[in-house]
Amino acid sequence: MNVVITSLRNLFIMTLLFGVLYPLAVTVIGGAIFPFKSGGSLLRSGDQIIGSELIAQKFEDPKYFAPRSSAIDFKPESSGATQKSATSSDLKESYEERAKALGEQAPSDLLWASGSGLDPHISVESALFQAQKVANSRNLRLEEVTKLVKFVAEERFLGFMGQPRVNVLRLNQLLNKSHQR
DSSP states (O other): OHHHHHHHHHHHHHIIIIIIIHHHHHHHHHHHHOHHHHTTOEEEETTEEEEETTSOOOOOSTTSOOOOOOTTTTOGGGOOOOOOOTTOHHHHHHHHHHHHHHOTTSOHHHHSOOSSSOOOEEEHHHHHHHHHHHHHHHTOOHHHHHHHHHHHOBOOBTTTBSOOEEEHHHHHHHHHHHSOO
């Protein structure tokens, strides 16, 4: 009987420590030290929330930069990829449709869908590829738009991990602020 009582007491203590106190402490400390990140990395325009820098949004208007394609149509509730294999004819068709719409010279990250369907970043190369379209749609000089792309570009993590990238929502937000039309 002592073993059962000791086990229940340990269960209660561990549940209290690691199921209540630890998560509460991490939440409070995280919110105090990293309020922007712990709050969902929400971007605002004035008082209005326009999105999160962590989740891609659909931009179809040519005056905006477009994110990578999304197999889930940018719906965060059902995050995920197509689950199609490299030999899938549907996957090949999707790729060919994008290549036809964008051109064969389009960067690969614009031709393939995002793995999560919600990737908020594109390569710097993909942003520069779209710069002329955006400049034409907004009656801007290509140099102005290119300068904004380079300004928002994020370097490799820790200087060596991943590739330089551009957060599409941040870039489009900056474009709106810089060139209100």
